[in-house]
Amino acid sequence: MGGRKQGMEELLPLLLLVLMIPVWTYAMGSDPPLSSMSAPPDPSPRSLPSSPVSTSMAAFTPELPTGGRKHRLDSHEKLLVALIASCSLLGAIILIFMGLWVYHNKFNQKSSKKSCQRSETEKGLSLAPFLGKFSSLKTVSRKSSVAFFENKLLEKASNSFSDSNILGVGGFGRVYKARLDDNKHVAIKKLDCGSQDAVREFENEVDLLSKMQHPNVISLLGYGINDETRFIVYELMQNGSLETQLHGLSQGSALTWHTRMKIALDTARGLEYLHEHCNPPVIHRDLKSSNILLDANFNAKLSDFGLAVTDGSQNKNNVKLSGTLGYVAPEYLLDDRLTDKSDVYAFGVVLLELLLGRKPVEKLAPAQCQSIVTWAMPQLTDRSKLPNIVDPAIKDTMDMKHLYQVAAVAVLCVQPEPSYRPLITDVLHSLIPLVPVELGGTLRAAVHSNN
Missing domain, CATH: 1.10.510.10 (Transferase(Phosphotransferase) domain 1)
Structure with missing residues (x-):
């Protein structure tokens, strides 16, 4: 897009130059040189008495042909028409190019926005899908990012949420010990969010923990969603509660x-x-x-x-x-x-x-x-x-x-x-x-x- 935009900007002065050439050509060719406008000498001039005033006026007043003034007026009108036509055409072309420039700008912004959203979704480093679903999480700081974990990954990490990996039991679910692909041990809270209270608690916890950072507050590593089941992934605390x-x-x-x-x-x-x-x-x-x-x-x-x-x-x-x-x-x-x-x-x-x-x-x-x-x-x-x-x-x-x-x-x-x-x-x-x-x-x- 940068090259296309630069090309358009370079082309615009060239178009102006091309449009002005006919005007300049017309202006240069419409009136003959001053020497050609002077009257030819009369082969048989009549000798008339002359006064000092008339002699001095003749010295400062060039002799013009009878149709010279009319010819000059016609030339000026044609030049004016040509200028108006050229300016109108130039304005139309400028408007067209401005429209194309704005269109390409908007198109590129949309394309870059879509590519950013696509890359964030693939990497799972943004709360955007989560925020779209839960409006109460829109207060999450822009500086914070929480990983989104796919259900298949969490199932694999916890051995399909095996009972042998249970660390604790809460009001809306259980906490499981798990190991991610990078060999990192974590704790996964699996919540059954069939009720509004459970959904509210899930949203509240992810919202608050995503904005907190303190040595004596548990670290939130990510979250997951699968139908009515919600997952919260924390750092593993080896000595339990x-x-x-x-x-x-x-x-x-x-x-x-x-x-x-x-x-x-x-x-x-x-x-x-x-x-x-x-x-x-x-x-x-x-x-x-x-x-x-x-x-x-x-x-x-x-x-x-x-x-x-x-x-x-x-x-x-x-x-x-x-x-x-x-x-x-x-x-x-x-x-x-x-x-x-x-x-x-x-x-x-x-x-x-x-x-x-x-x-x-x-x-x-x-x-x-x-x-x-x-x-x-x-x-x-x-x-x-x-x-x-x-x-x-x-x-x-x-x-x-x-x-x-x-x-x-x-x-x-x-x-x-x-x-x-x-x-x-x-x-x-x-x-x-x-x-x-x-x-x-x-x-x-x-x-x-x-x-």
């Missing part, structure tokens, strides 16, 4: 005191990123131990953003009550009041799980349950009782002063009145001195050498 580590077969034996404090610190950092550094702020709304994932080095990352909302203080009246029993803040459960302090309450419950090794809600009888908050609160503030309720897997392995400090933080986080709870930033700063330097805190080696 905190819930599995604490309440699974190992019963927390792999989690030392300092590892637990590191997990609490990582979780607080992830929440602070959501509350303080996202614009607009994000409320997770479903923080719990099963949504805190651990990599090979027990670095903790927040996951499962299907229920997350932005700027909850403004949207609280439009948010349907959701969450997990035992982690839901009282004000949200009873009055539908949702703020960032709701996440702080859930964090306090997770902190109690790390301290005590108990589930957030435990059955006392077939029809009777007890929350960890209700059970632990009277004993958390009693220094003589606190050491006796600590998880047996870490009992007598920590500095008692640190134990009391963590218990105090947990008590503040689970206060019934949200205004009494600290901001997650304050929680973060209170935990940093309790975590060793090599694990991301400021605790020096000499202090915890025996732990």
Whole structure:
């Protein structure tokens, strides 16, 4: 197109030149030279008396033939007609060429746009097909790109979603371990989106995670769509969820005191990123131990953003009550009041799980349950009782002063009145001195050498 456009631009001056040649030729040939216009000498002039005035006028006035003026007027009219005709023709040609130029420009833009869209679809590096189907994802930043995975590729990577590859089970589906063609291990969440709620959660999670980047927030690698089934592909977290580590077969034996404090610190950092550094702020709304994932080095990352909302203080009246029993803040459960302090309450419950090794809600009888908050609160503030309720897997392995400090933080986080709870930033700063330097805190080696 560039060569064609340049050729047209070079041709236009040439056309102007060609069109002007007849005009110039006509102008040059219409009037004879001045010498030819002078009257021939009279062979027999009559001698007339002349006055000085007439003699001087004769010197300045050339003699013209009788038809000279008429001939010149005719020539000027013809020249004017020729100029008008040439300009009209020139204008028409210019308009035609401008039209062709505009047409070719538009045609080339459409062609390049189609080729770009085709290449993006083939490479699977754009959200364009996804955004066209789900309008709520149009807020995704243009800088972000999420890979689209074909269903056949995901089936092959997960061995047709074999039960042996199941990592966890959620409300709308399961999470599978998979290996891509480049030998990269990933986790695939397979969602049955037969309901609008499931579709909404899927859209919400992909939308939010595609715009987030933080060491303590799970990384989104891509998504897939197959009829009513949706897929979300994440980085694989080798040590599974905190819930599995604490309440699974190992019963927390792999989690030392300092590892637990590191997990609490990582979780607080992830929440602070959501509350303080996202614009607009994000409320997770479903923080719990099963949504805190651990990599090979027990670095903790927040996951499962299907229920997350932005700027909850403004949207609280439009948010349907959701969450997990035992982690839901009282004000949200009873009055539908949702703020960032709701996440702080859930964090306090997770902190109690790390301290005590108990589930957030435990059955006392077939029809009777007890929350960890209700059970632990009277004993958390009693220094003589606190050491006796600590998880047996870490009992007598920590500095008692640190134990009391963590218990105090947990008590503040689970206060019934949200205004009494600290901001997650304050929680973060209170935990940093309790975590060793090599694990991301400021605790020096000499202090915890025996732990």
